[in-house]
Structure formats: C-alpha cells, structure tokens
Amino acid sequence: MVKVHLPALGEGIDKATVSYWYFKAGEKVNEKDDLVELTTDKATFNLPSPATGNLCEILVHEGETVNVGEPLGVIEEI
Amino acid sequence: MDLGLIEYKKAWDLQREVFAQIKNRGSPSTLILCRHYPVITLGRPAKRNNILIPQPELKNKGISVYEIERGGDVTYHGPGQLTAYPIFNLAHLKKDIHFYLRLLEETVIDTLSSLGIYGNTSFGLTGVWVAARKIASIGIAIKNWITFHGVSINIKEADLANFSLIRSCDMDIEMTSVESVIGREIAIEEVKQIFSDKLRRVLWSKCTCRH
Numbered sequence: 001m002v003k004v005h006l007p008a009l010g011e012g013i014d015k016a017t018v019s020y021w022y023f024k025a026g027e028k029v030n031e032k033d034d035l036v037e038l039t040t041d042k043a044t045f046n047l048p049s050p051a052t053g054n055l056c057e058i059l060v061h062e063g064e065t066v067n068v069g070e071p072l073g074v075i076e077e078i
Numbered sequence: 079m080d081l082g083l084i085e086y087k088k089a090w091d092l093q094r095e096v097f098a099q100i101k102n103r104g105s106p107s108t109l110i111l112c113r114h115y116p117v118i119t120l121g122r123p124a125k126r127n128n129i130l131i132p133q134p135e136l137k138n139k140g141i142s143v144y145e146i147e148r149g150g151d152v153t154y155h156g157p158g159q160l161t162a163y164p165i166f167n168l169a170h171l172k173k174d175i176h177f178y179l180r181l182l183e184e185t186v187i188d189t190l191s192s193l194g195i196y197g198n199t200s201f202g203l204t205g206v207w208v209a210a211r212k213i214a215s216i217g218i219a220i221k222n223w224i225t226f227h228g229v230s231i232n233i234k235e236a237d238l239a240n241f242s243l244i245r246s247c248d249m250d251i252e253m254t255s256v257e258s259v260i261g262r263e264i265a266i267e268e269v270k271q272i273f274s275d276k277l278r279r280v281l282w283s284k285c286t287c288r289h
Contacts, residue, residue: 010174019122034221037122042204043149043175044122046221 002051003071004035009045015067016040018060025058029075036072053077080270081112083157086144089114093226096165100224107170107224107282110163111274113266114155116141116240121150121217128152128245136243148227150204150217151248154241158234158255160270164277168223170285179204179216182229185280186214189231189273195259203249206231211254212246231273233257233266 006016016038023029035049049055057074060066079096081089089112099105118129118141128151129136129143136143155161168178183199186206190197190213197206197213206214214231232238232255241253256264 008173010176010178012176017123037147039122039149040175041149041179042121042217043179044147044219045175046219048222 002075002077004050004073004075005071006066006068008068009040013040015065017065018062019044021058021062023055025055027055029055051075051077079108079110081110083113086114086117086142093163093165097224097226100165100167101222107166109274109277110165111270112161113157113159114161116156118143118152118154118244120145120152121148124151125248128248130245131243148217148219152244153215153246154244155230156237156240158237159230159232160266160273161230163228164225164281166225166281168225173223178225181280182216185277186229186231188276192272193256193260208254208259211252213254233269
C-alpha cells in the first residue's frame with residue numbers, strides 16, 4: 001500500500017484544494033501518470049502517481065481541502 | 079518565441095506541445111509571448127455565471143470561451159494585452175509555487191516602474207495593481223514542476239471595455255491599463271521588450287538549466 005501525500009508546494013503554502021482526480025477509485029494507475037490536480041492561490045498543481053497499482057481509495061475528494069503532508073489517496077501496488 | 083496576434087486555442091496547443099518537449103526530452107525552458115483575439119477563459123475553480131452576458135451574444139461579438147487547466151477564475155484576453163507564457167522547469171530554479179507567482183508579479187512591477195508606473199501587489203490577491211485597479215492578471219498551471227499559462231498585462235486602453243463582460247476573478251474588480259495610467263498611447267512592442275528582457279533575467283539567468 002502506498003499512501004499519496006500532499007508534498008510541500010512552497011513557502012507559506014500549508015494546504016491545497018483537490019480540483020480534479022484523473023482516475024476513479026478502483027482504477028489502475030501507472031507510476032508518473034497525472035493522478036490528481038490541486039489548486040492553491042492562482043495555480044493548479046498536478047501530482048503524478050508515485051507507484052503503479054490500483055487506486056483503491058480516495059481520501060480527499062474534489063472540492064475538499066488537504067494539508068501538506070496529509071494523505072490524499074491510497075494505491076495498492078501490483 | 080513571439081507568436082504575435084494569435085487565436086487562443088493555437089497558443090494553448092503550442093504551450094502543451096512545448097511543455098511535452100521539456101518534460102519528455104528535456105528541451106530548454108521557453109518563453110512564449112503573444113496577443114490574443116478576444117477570448118474568455120475559465121480557470122479550474124471558475125464559476126460559469128461570472129460570464130455576465132449570454133453565450134449567443136458572445137458568439138455575435140466573436141468572443142470564444144475556453145475552460146482551461148490554470149488556477150484562478152474567469153478572465154478576458156484581447157489584442158491590447160501582452161500575454162506571456164513561460165514554459166519553465168522550476169526544478170532548475172526553485173520548487174515553490176509562491177516563489178514563482180511572486181517572481182512574476184515582481185517582474186511586472188519592475189516593468190511598470192520602467193514606464194513610470196507604480197504597481198503594487200495586494201496581500202492575498204495574486205496579480206498586479208495600480209492603486210485599487212488591476213493592471214496585470216496571473217494564472218498558472220504546474221505539472222512535474224514545469225509551468226505553463228502565465229501572465230497578461232493590460233496595455234491598450236481600448237481593450238478594457240470587454241472586461242465588463244465578465245466578473246473578473248470572481249470579484250468586483252476595476253481594471254486599468256498602461257495607457258490609462260500614463261495618459262498616452264504606447265506600443266505593445268515597447269512593453270514586450272522590457273518585460274521579456276526582465277523575465278529572462280530573473281528566470282533564465284538564475285536557473286541551472288541549459289539556455
């Protein structure tokens with residue numbers, strides 16, 4: 001199981017809003033695929049998938065906010 | 079890369095093409111400069127009802143609408159603006175979204191200063207202002223720490239009228255332009271030269287990338 005965490009996005013940025021999941025829960029993702037898009041200030045930031053596997057759980061849904069370091073979703077490696 | 083006056087979609091496609099080359103082949107970061115035919119774009123968090131006139135009327139005016147992947151709400155672009163899209167790999171400079179946004183703002187302020195205009199930022203509101211009016215808008219996207227989309231500076235006064243078609247950035251903002259502030263006509267070319275020189279200096283000269 002690989003948890004996908006919100007990485008540090010820059011000084012003074014402690015959270016971001018999930019604006020788009022490229023995959024639905026249960027779908028297969030490849031490492032480095034665009035996984036989730038986040039919005040902060042006037043920027044969108046795309047987080048690539050850290051692993052190949054099934055996106056088994058989405059913990060933070062579109063429109064919801066996540067803090068830096070917190071998990072956004074879980075990938076079960078295959 | 080100066081595209082001159084170009085349809086929004088063509089420049090958008092080119093941005094993504096340049097982005098892919100940087101991402102997949104490690105090509106050098108590129109500054110795209112252009113002006114657009116009248117267009118309204120909606121960023122990811124945009125509310126559609128911030129476009130204040132009905133779609134058929136927009137069509138009659140020849141104004142297209144695009145939903146795009148940048149941050150920020152609704153904005154307008156027209157031929158009287160300078161639009162700059164730095165497709166820049168921040169991995170070669172600093173992986174920091176705020177650092178990059180502030181750097182774009184500072185470059186606009188520095189450019190305005192060369193023209194005798196005092197521009198400023200407004201805390202919590204990305205963009206550049208002259209007193210209470212907005213003169214430059216910023217909306218960016220970052221993938222793999224490579225930036226796209228960018229900044230537009232209002233230069234020609236005649237182009238400001240179309241901002242009344244939208245509720246910019248989901249706020250009741252009054253826009254201004256370089257010409258409105260200095261009280262005379264100015265060639266877009268002049269502002270373009272100053273801005274692109276300054277931007278290249280702050281982005282390209284400090285980065286560890288190939289030029």
